[in-house]
Amino acid sequence: MKEAIFHFPTDGRPCGCEQIKSGHIHETYLITTDTGSQYILQWINQYVFPNVNAIMNNMQAISSFLKDQKHGKTPMIRYLNTRECQTYYDDGEGGAWRAYRYVDNSICLQRPDSLEDFYECARAFGHFQYALNDFPAQQLEETIPNFHNTVDRYRQLRDAIRRDEKGRRAELGAEIDFALRREEKACRLHHMMENGSLPTRATHNDTKINNVLMDKDTRKAICVIDLDTVMPGLSVYDFGDAIRFGASTAAEDERDLSKVALDLDLFRIFVRGFCEACPSLTPEEIRMLPLGAYTMTLECGIRFLADYLNGDKYFSIDREKQNLDRAHTQFKLIEDMERKWDEMEQIVKEETED
Numbered sequence: 081m082k083e084a085i086f087h088f089p090t091d092g093r094p095c096g097c098e099q100i101k102s103g104h105i106h107e108t109y110l111i112t113t114d115t116g117s118q119y120i121l122q123w124i125n126q127y128v129f130p131n132v133n134a135i136m137n138n139m140q141a142i143s144s145f146l147k148d149q150k151h152g153k154t155p156m157i158r159y160l161n162t163r164e165c166q167t168y169y170d171d172g173e174g175g176a177w178r179a180y181r182y183v184d185n186s187i188c189l190q191r192p193d194s195l196e197d198f199y200e201c202a203r204a205f206g207h208f209q210y211a212l213n214d215f216p217a218q219q220l221e222e223t224i225p226n227f228h229n230t231v232d233r234y235r236q237l238r239d240a241i242r243r244d245e246k247g248r249r250a251e252l253g254a255e256i257d258f259a260l261r262r263e264e265k266a267c268r269l270h271h272m273m274e275n276g277s278l279p280t281r282a283t284h285n286d287t288k289i290n291n292v293l294m295d296k297d298t299r300k301a302i303c304v305i306d307l308d309t310v311m312p313g314l315s316v317y318d319f320g321d322a323i324r325f326g327a328s329t330a331a332e333d334e335r336d337l338s339k340v341a342l343d344l345d346l347f348r349i350f351v352r353g354f355c356e357a358c359p360s361l362t363p364e365e366i367r368m369l370p371l372g373a374y375t376m377t378l379e380c381g382i383r384f385l386a387d388y389l390n391g392d393k394y395f396s397i398d399r400e401k402q403n404l405d406r407a408h409t410q411f412k413l414i415e416d417m418e419r420k421w422d423e424m425e426q427i428v429k430e431e432t433e434d
């Protein structure tokens with residue numbers, strides 16, 4: 081049992097504790113009590129999120145904004161206050177914990193089992209974006225500064241290459257070259273954000289399908305979770321990160337690269353769901369959707385590569401070279417997107433023309 085759960089007001093006495101291994105950052109546990117109630121308990125990774133108050137405050141601001149606004153209901157999970165009336169529990173040993181009631185009958189998928197699953201995911205993230213349309217993005221604290229600043233991600237990669245802390249650089253010539261040759265294209269959206277040709281919005285920034293809770297039976301989306309990275313950003317990044325993860329034909333850490341490709345049917349259904357649910361996208365945002373997918377995939381690839389060079393400090397791993405394997409799948413996807421570029425653009429046109 082994780083002792084931290086006793087600091088939250090649960091229905092019944094906690095008696096079961098099972099770790100859920102799905103995110104790469106926090107540690108997550110499913111707690112069951114002797115009355116059969118269930119809770120999610122999370123240890124917050126403060127190496128990644130040093131300011132726990134900032135993430136909890138952002139969450140609070142978004143929840144109260146979404147509670148009563150015009151775009152229809154946007155269900156959200158609600159974190160419990162501790163018995164000491166705090167938004168999280170500080171265990172005195174540097175650990176911060178938070179908890180919420182497990183949503184009955186909910187699951188989160190590691191990949192879509194069908195086009196319908198991915199359509200649901202697209203609608204959930206599209207709706208989330210739309211619902212936050214009038215939210216003053218500048219009110220949000222930047223929980224991770226420069227999170228999707230691709231220019232800065234390249235700077236971090238160069239730092240990691242120069243420091244070469246683990247002596248891994250020598251084996252990575254091809255990967256480094258692959259990333260650096262694509263820098264200009266990868267940074268284009270960031271420049272468009274800076275010069276105002278794409279609007280800065282309040283965005284989710286971590287739109288993997290496993291960040292949507294789905295109903296186990298109906299397979300309908302219940303709500304979007306993991307709001308730690310909700311910050312000012314680009315809608316096309318939310319679109320793109322979801323494609324990177326969910327429209328790939330293989331797992332993010334697949335070692336057999338022949339299995340990794342972009343599934344254009346999944347791409348199409350996601351464009352449809354996202355644009356239907358978010359009618360406030362501008363024509364320029366819509367035109368940039370393929371570049372959003374490209375940018376998020378390449379950026380994630382260089383983040384995995386930089387972390388591998390740094391000795392796997394950021395993304396948790398459960399086997400050696402897992403971060404390198406993750407970088408490889410992202411780069412393989414990039415190659416496939418380059419091959420399928422015209423089709424991606426064509427699909428966006430077909431799905432968004434009236």
Ligand code: GN1
Nearest residue numbers: 102103104105106128286306309380
């Ligand atoms: C991390 O925690 P998780 O698995 O939802 C990361 C995302 C990456 C993702 C790659 C705060 O998300 O940015 O895209 O791994 N989150 C953070 O799978 O860095």
Ligand code: MG
Nearest residue numbers: 103286291306
């Ligand atoms: Mg997550």
